[in-house]
Amino acid sequence: DAEITQSPRHKITETGRQVTLACHQTWNHNNMFWYRQDLGHGLRLIHYSYGVQDTNKGEVSDGYSVSRSNTEDLPLTLESAASSQTSVYFCASSESRHSGNTIYFGEGSWLTVV
Amino acid sequence: GENVEQHPSTLSVQEGDSAVIKCTYSDSASNYFPWYKQELGKGPQLIIDIRSNVGEKKDQRIAVTLNKTAKHFSLHITETQPEDSAVYFCAASLVSGTYKYIFGTGTRLKVLA
Numbered sequence: 001d002a003e004i005t006q007s008p009r010h011k012i013t014e015t016g017r018q019v020t021l022a023c024h025q026t027w028n029h030n031n032m033f034w035y036r037q038d039l040g041h042g043l044r045l046i047h048y049s050y051g052v053q054d055t056n057k058g059e060v061s062d063g064y065s066v067s068r069s070n071t072e073d074l075p076l077t078l079e080s081a082a083s084s085q086t087s088v089y090f091c092a093s094s095e096s097r098h099s100g101n102t103i104y105f106g107e108g109s110w111l112t113v114v
Numbered sequence: 115g116e117n118v119e120q121h122p123s124t125l126s127v128q129e130g131d132s133a134v135i136k137c138t139y140s141d142s143a144s145n146y147f148p149w150y151k152q153e154l155g156k157g158p159q160l161i162i163d164i165r166s167n168v169g170e171k172k173d174q175r176i177a178v179t180l181n182k183t184a185k186h187f188s189l190h191i192t193e194t195q196p197e198d199s200a201v202y203f204c205a206a207s208l209v210s211g212t213y214k215y216i217f218g219t220g221t222r223l224k225v226l227a
Contacts (some may be wrong), residue, residue, distance in 0.1 A: 033214075042120075042203060043158070043217040058214065090157050102148070103215065105157030 003027075006091050006106040013113055019078040021109045023091030032074040033092040033103065034058075034066060043090065049074055081113045116141045118206050120218025127194050128226050135221045137204035138186040146207035147187045148215070149178060153200045161202075162189070194225045 004025040013019050025032065034046040045058030047066040055066050063085060065077045078085055091106040117140045127133045139147075145166035150158035164171045164178045164187065171178050175194075180187040191198055201222050205215040 040219060042219040043205075043215075045214055048214060092157075102160050102163075105150075105159070107157050108155075 004091060004093055004104055004106040006089075006109045008109060009107065010110045011112070013081050013111070015081060015083060015113055017081050019081050019111065021076045021078075021089055021091075021111070023074045023076065023106060024072055025091075025093045025104075026072065027093060027095070027104070028071055029093035029095050029104075030071070031094045031096070031101075032068070033094075034064070034074065034076045035090045035092065035105075036060065036087040037090060037108075038087050046076065046089075047074075078111075081111075083113050085111065086113045087111060116144075116206075116216050118204060118216045118218045120204050120221060122221060123219065124222045124224070126224045126226060129194060129196060131194055133189075133191045133194055133198070133223055133225075135189045135202055135204070135223070136186060137188070137206075137218050138184075139206040139216070140185070141206065141216075142185060144206040147178070147180060148205050148207075149176075149189050150203040150205065150217075151200045152203065152220075158203055191223075194223075196225050196227050199223055199225045 007022045030051045033048045035043040037043050044060045046064050049055050049068040089109045092103045094101045094103045119138045148163035151161045152158040162173050162176050162178050164180050175192045177190040201220045203220050204218040
């Protein structure tokens with residue numbers, strides 16, 4: 001079955017270190033997204049991509065970057081991890097950019113910055 | 115900016131009773147409203163959605179209603195069961211040349227046996 005996988009599922013890192021969270025989907029979806037989930041804030045969009053070589057900033061993009069070199073992968077990089085970036089991160093994908101297209105989420109990556 | 119308010123933040127119901135979760139959106143251009151269920155340690159999963167040209171949609175024990183004039187939509191779960199216990203998120207899709215959702219802050223539903 002096609003799926004979307006995230007790795008690592010759990011990570012503890014130190015302030016100032018660079019961290020990369022991987023996301024891989026096998027649906028051949030054009031659209032991919034990264035969200036963070038925090039208590040009281042729900043899901044907030046970090047970055048998104050409509051296709052290879054396309055990336056766009058979401059509402060909470062500061063301190064994060066993404067790259068899209070192929071259809072299947074959208075890695076999320078924290079350039080210099082901060083304690084405020086302790087969160088649960090969800091990667092997601094969808095087939096079409098048109099409204100009404102289902103977004104499929106990964107299982108999440110729990111990141112702790114100490 | 116665009117906003118989706120969701121209430122209540124927590125909801126406890128007895129097994130077999132109904133549960134209602136409400137969301138209000140700010141952007142009148144929104145035209146697609148999905149609901150997601152998130153179980154502990156998992157990612158959110160779509161359970162039902164509604165488009166702005168429809169007032170109500172049902173799928174077995176789950177229904178969603180939309181009031182475009184008031185800019186609010188609600189999730190109704192009837193005959194609740196323990197496996198309905200989860201966090202539920204509403205979202206509104208903004209059709210403005212970009213494809214993204216604005217999510218509500220979530221409702222933790224507990225179904226008491």
